[in-house]
Amino acid sequence: MRIGCPSAPDDLLLRDLVRGLSTLDRPAPGQGPTVCRAPTLSVGVLGNPAHTPQPPAHCLRVCLGADPHAVASRGCKFLATAARREIDLTQLPDGRCPQGFAVTARATRLGGAEAVFVSVEGEIAEGPAPEPSTCGTAQEPRHAADESNLLGHVDTAARLVQRVGEILEENSGFADEVLQNYEQLNLIFDLTQQIAQVTEARAIEELLLQRVARLLGSVAVTLASADGECRVFGGAGGRGDGAVTDRPATDLRSLKGLIDEIRRTRQVRVHEVEGRQIIAGPLVRLDGKVDVVFADRALEPAAGGFSSGDMMLVESMLAFGGQIITNTEMHERLRRMSLEVTHAMVAAIDKKDHYTSGHSERGGFLTRLTAQELGVPLAEQQTMEWAGLLHDIGKIGIPEEILCKPGKLTHEEFEVIKQHPRMGYEILKPIASLGVILDGVLYHHEYPDGSGYPEGLKGDQIPLIARIIHVVDTFDALTSTRAYRQAFSLERALEIIRNERGVRVDAEVADAFFRAFERYCREEPEDFAARFPAVIQPEKAHAEP
Secondary structure: OOOOOOOHHHHHHHHHHHHHHOEOOOOOOOOOOOOOOOOEEEEEEEOOOOOOOEOOHHHHHHOOOOOHHHHHHHOOHHHHHHOOOOOOHHHOHHHEOOOOOEEEEEEEEEOOEEEEEEEEEEOOOOOOOOOOOOOOOOOOOOOHHHHHHHHHHHHHHHHHHHHHHHHHHHHHHHHHHHHHHHHHHHHHHHHHHHHOOOOOHHHHHHHHHHHHHHHHOOOEEEEEOOOOOEEEEEOOOOOOOOOEEEOOHHHHHHHHHHHHHHHHHOOOEEEEEOOEEEEEEEEEOHHHOEEEEEEEEEOOOOOOOOOHHHHHHHHHHHHHHHHHHHHHHHHHHHHHHHHHHHHHHHHHHHHHOHHHOOHHHHHHHHHHHHHHHOOOOHHHHHHHHHHHHHOOHHHHHOOHHHHOOOOOOOHHHHHHHOOHHHHHHHHHOOOOOOHHHHHHHHHOOOOOOOOOOOOOOOHHHOOHHHHHHHHHHHHHHHOOOEOOEOOOOHHHHHHHHHHOEOOOEOHHHHHHHHHHHHHHHHHOHHHHHHHOOOOOOOOOOOOOO
16 A cells, blocks of 8 residues: 555445445336336546546446446546536536436545535436437426435435545545554664664664655755764665765754754654755753754655654654664773773783783784684674783782793792783683683683693683684784893794694684784784884894793
């Protein structure tokens, strides 16, 4: 069903109504099929653009050949005029049509549009169409009382048709509303499915407003943020899905009053400005900030104005979308807060051991780079980066005289150093959601050959995140200056790692690290120089770590 258009059931209902108001009696007993029947009455409705023509049964049988669309080509002048929603009684001498039938007409309304109700009375024969002299012309003159009764019947029937038309119009409006609600539900389901894959508030905002634009039939939907920013999202007939652009502030000057009202009342409003109709509604965000979303439509009959259904759509969709965006923004804020706390903890480690300053930051970066090369899902890459940042947090519990000792560690001192993975694990263990991170912190000094610590795991017993951190930790340790030696060159560090593939470092992870790091150095040389300034220096020392 198309919104605003008649449906086939409505035409059937009108046809049944017309038939019910008509009385076509059967022939009297003993009469042949070509003998005129007793007086009959048929009615019809013409000229309504929303419905199929419904000529009276007399006209269909005698003149139109049972084709309701032949009114203009085969009907009498009066019938053709009535089909144009005009009543010309001059075409009916003595109130009769050319076939001799008595005809009466009244103007009425049907489905919100004008129509003509036509009533035809007279004897009608079965079989071939009768000659005018056979049927109608030989009838007795109409008496005033008969004509009064007929007009009363016509007026009553016309009122009934008009009331049915109002019911049909209400039914059409109800059908439109149901269809619109159905479309809203489809939109919500569609958004729910897509939003499940989206983690950024801006991306959710874009999806939401593109769908609203389509349902409103607007070229674009504009968002005026509480921070003064303006964004435009393409919809039906616009610049295409995903089209977001800036809109000049001058376009919003005439809407300032409306925007202020929406922010104050948080209600959907329809407003006319410069020959266009604007529908606007609130999109409530985190901390109660109110963005205003609006779409416009030309004030033309073909376009039509915004309806109450459109207002309900905007209200429900912005309320639904606002909740999701608010929750996403809250999640983003918590994520930023968690990252800031993580960096603060990392900074505490760096302050304790100035020789390893920046080591944790570089470890997190290289961990994510390697995880990406290994095809780890995007969400897990973020978690692994955090594990790389926090892997040495246990060093907070190591005495500084051991951590920063300039010479070689004794056996006892090295045993103290080996406790830092377990210390880090115990520090982070109360945070239940850090499962993968805990694995990286606890096992990042385990070796494939089982000679690592704290538990001596071998090969695939070592979690992937720990194997990744161990490779990048080894690389950064080799290329960083320590209290007891100078940094190795890039070439020498990579050579050492290659020689230890499958023994002290995981072979698959090491190969992924080589590929990712080589591409990073080639494609982002400026960032590489900023992050790893010591790596690009020539070799200054030769002692093994």
